[in-house]
Structures are given as C-alpha cells and as structure tokens.
Amino acid sequence: FEFNLMLIGESSLGKSTFINSLFLAELYNPEDFPGTFDRRKKTTYIDSTSVMLSEKGVNLRLSIVDTPGFGESIDNSNCWQPIIDFIDNKYEEYLNAESKINRKLPIVDNRIHCCLHFIAPGHTLKQLDIEVMKKLHDRVNLIPVIAKADTMTQDEIKTFKTNVLNVIDEQKIQIYEFPDIDDDDLENNRTNSLLKSKLPFAIVGSNTTLENDGKTFRGRQYPWGCVNIDDLSHCDFMALRTMLIRTHMQDLKDVTNNVHYENYRFKKLAY
Amino acid sequence: FEFNLMLIGESSLGKSTFINSLFLAELYNPEDFPGTFDRRKKTTYIDSTSVMLSEKGVNLRLSIVDTPGFGESIDNSNCWQPIIDFIDNKYEEYLNAESKINRKLPIVDNRIHCCLHFIAPGHTLKQLDIEVMKKLHDRVNLIPVIAKADTMTQDEIKTFKTNVLNVIDEQKIQIYEFPDIDDDDLENNRTNSLLKSKLPFAIVGSNTTLENDGKTFRGRQYPWGCVNIDDLSHCDFMALRTMLIRTHMQDLKDVTNNVHYENYRFKKLAY
C-alpha cells in the first residue's frame, strides 16, 4: 500500500508538527529524520520522506512531501510554480512508465494522492492562498486545513469555516469531496457523516506528550489549560486522521488515478 | 495631554481588538466608532480616531491610527510607503505650524509618539516585517509586539522573543528603549524592571467579558481553559498597557520631539 501526501502552506503553520502528530511523535523525531522535518534547517526545495506504517494490520508506505513555506518573500508572485512542477513531474514519470512497451508492473506510483493546504487562522482566506488553490484544484486532490486551531475560540472557528467555504465557492475552487461511505456497519456511516460535518477541518498538532490524571496524550500546555489533540471537542485532528488514513485513502488514490492523472495524460497526449 | 499611537502589522493580528482592550471594551464598540475599528469594512486607507480618557485623574486625548493590514497582496513591495508618508506628513504639519512667524501656542501635536508593530507568532520575523522596521526605526518610536500570544506555549514565547531580539540586533534595527524609571518609590522601580524584562511584549487582546468564580475579566474562552488578558502569568498585556499609558508616555513624547522630529526637521531644512 502506497500513499503520497503533500503539505503546502506558509511557514510556521505547524506542517512539520502535524506530520509528527499524524504518525505518533516517535516516528518523526527531527534528529532521526533530518532534512524535511527539521525546521531549523530551512528547506528551500521540495523534499520527500517515506515511512512504513502499520495501520490495522496493513502495511502502508507513506510518503510525505513537505514543501518549504510559501509566501516567505515580499514579492510572492509565482511562488506556487515549484509546487505545480513537482506535481506534474510525478504524473510525467507515471505516464512514461505506463507508456513503455516493455513496462514492469506494478508501476511505481509516486503521484501525489492528496494535497493538504494549511491555512492561517484569520479573518478570511488570503489572496495568496486563493491563487494557489486555483492553480492546484484541477491537478490534485486539494484539502484545505485550518492550522493552529487552538488560536481560535469555538465561535471564531465556526465563522472562519463558513468564510473559507464561501470564498472557495465564490472562487469556483474544487476541493476534494469526501464521498459518504457505504459501510455495512451503520455506526461507521453515522460516524463518517459526523466527521464530514466538521469540514474544513481545524486542527492542532503536537510533538509533546503530556500527562493528566494518569492519562498521557499529545497536546499543548498553556498556563490556562491543556489542548489534547486527540480530543474531538478540542480540535478536528482525529477527524482528519481518520478520514485520511482510514476511510478515504482508497478514494483519494482512485480520484487521483481516474480523474487528475487522466486529465494530465489527456492534455499531454492531445497537444 | 495628547498621545498619538499608531498600530501596524498584518491583517487579523488582533490590532482592533487590542485597541478595544487597551481602553476597556466599552469605548470601542465598532457600532459606536465605525470605520477604523470595524474590521468588517476593510479599511484601505490609514485612518485615525480619538478618544478622551481619564487615567488617574488626568485627561488624556488618545488618538489611535490603525493602518489597514499590510502584506495583504501577493506582491507587497513598498506596502510600507503609505505608513512612511503618514508619519512624515505629521512632522511636516508640525514643522509648518512651528515655523510660522505668527504662530499660535501650543502647537497642535499630531505627530506619532509611538508605533506598535504587531508581529505574527511563528519561527522568526518575516522578511516583510524586517523591511518595514528598517524603514521606520529612524522615523518613529518603534515597539515590536508579539500578537496573539495565546497561540504559543511559554517555551515557544521565550524562544520567539529571543529570536526576535536577535534579528533586530543583527539587522541593526533601533527599537524604542524603555529607560529605567527613577522613582522615589523603590517598589515602582522594581516593578518597572520586572516589566522591562518581559520585552518584547507578547500580548493577547479581547473584547469579550467573561466570568469565573464571580470575577469578571476580559479574556478568551477555549474548551480547555480561559485566557485572562489582565493576568501577567497569561500574557504581557498589562505590562504593555502600564508602560505605554502610565510610566513611559512622557518619555515617548520627549523622544519623538527631541530625536525623531529634530532628525526630520534637520533633513528637511538642510537639503
């Protein structure tokens, strides 16, 4: 099982921390995996790292492409170009491998199956984020994620989620739609609808393990209280994790293969 | 007593909220003071509002110049120019009034006595912030303020404060130095040193009044706890408020008059 996940967004939105949170802090200690996830050495190129994961008895090779923050400069025109090139190059590699007369199966699939776009909390989407989304939405499965959700009160999150969806709608940006799952287990279907209702997800990430009342959890310790990233009443981290790694991973790969890749292939071969 | 305070920084860093926090929410209800402090109508020009305040029996006419967020566009080159022009225009007005043969005293003083630069929490200062500071530090009393401090844990705040000061030092940016006060009351001196040790201030603002154990306070309510902006163990808001409005207001005016204005006047008349 291979899954290729790309993270984009401004620097300091917690992308590296999120990766660590996704796969349990111990997998991504910056000292063990130098380079991409070590923010002290500022990456200026797009970098990719893979890990082998076991989720419910299935071995998953997960590749994370962590882009350096965009929007770092005073003039950010075209800062999205390296991201577009990266995504297209993966389609190109696949196309070449697939088109060989003497091709070896299975074809190694390095195509980006999902692109998480980290959005800074604020009033609304920034001009730069809108521009980037417009460039990417018809190339890759785009999932906007509200970063550092512990920055906002519950009301502010509600308002911001509505604003984000309105702007996406007005700008005709097509984000990945999580289809309803049709499970034999009705409980799963209901859980999935509940999780879907939280879109776009507002997440908090953490590499720090804390302890409270004998329970350990990953979170952020403030003088006024402690955020538990696994607690759905604190943030949508577990909702995103569940839908990404468990319930919708296959669909993300299918849409990449059947829609985005086919678009690329058609445009490439037709012109 | 007149004091002119300017706030600059990216949009959504809590500048309007800070103004309201500074003068007790009831003074700045956006419905009573439309325009500058109502973020729903996005200001695209620099706007100024005055209030009469009573602090310790002294009447203070406080003018707040709230600049629209800078750094809003994809290309932000020169977005600082309107701010520079605004500051210089105030010096120009004063110079003209002061130079009149038949001048009326006291000269109306609309010069900016203090410019608070709101900085987004993150790894370090952004390129744009550095550029803006370099343009302003020799024109006005510049005080960097770390915004939305409730976004960061105590350790992150410590690290960020150190980073900010290091960058300011390396870039030879001259921020306003709060001189030690030399009060008869040793307690005041000691308090002032304590407050100074927290520089640069990391603040939280709020328009919302909350209640806890029968006490009311302004703060932000999260599922995991409640930030009290007046609590010095939660953030440096009260430290900034005290030094700005109480202990260092006169010095800020003196430095503006004796240093920044004189520099402007000299450059203007000498060339």
Ligand SMILES: Nc1nc2c(ncn2[C@@H]2O[C@H](COP(=O)(O)OP(=O)(O)O)[C@@H](O)[C@H]2O)c(=O)[nH]1
């Ligand atoms: N408030 C808050 N801070 C976070 C969160 N995730 C990470 N951080 C902090 O934000 C800073 C930048 O995080 P990092 O993962 O390096 O961001 P990146 O540049 O996007 O990879 C670090 O100090 C993190 O501890 C979060 O969910 N909420």
Ligand SMILES: Nc1nc2c(ncn2[C@@H]2O[C@H](COP(=O)(O)OP(=O)(O)O)[C@@H](O)[C@H]2O)c(=O)[nH]1
């Ligand atoms: N986490 C956090 N949010 C804040 C703080 N101050 C204001 N906000 C929120 O940030 C958003 C933007 O605030 P606003 O004052 O309009 O920012 P401005 O655009 O800089 O004037 C609003 O949702 C505020 O409630 C703060 O100190 N911490």
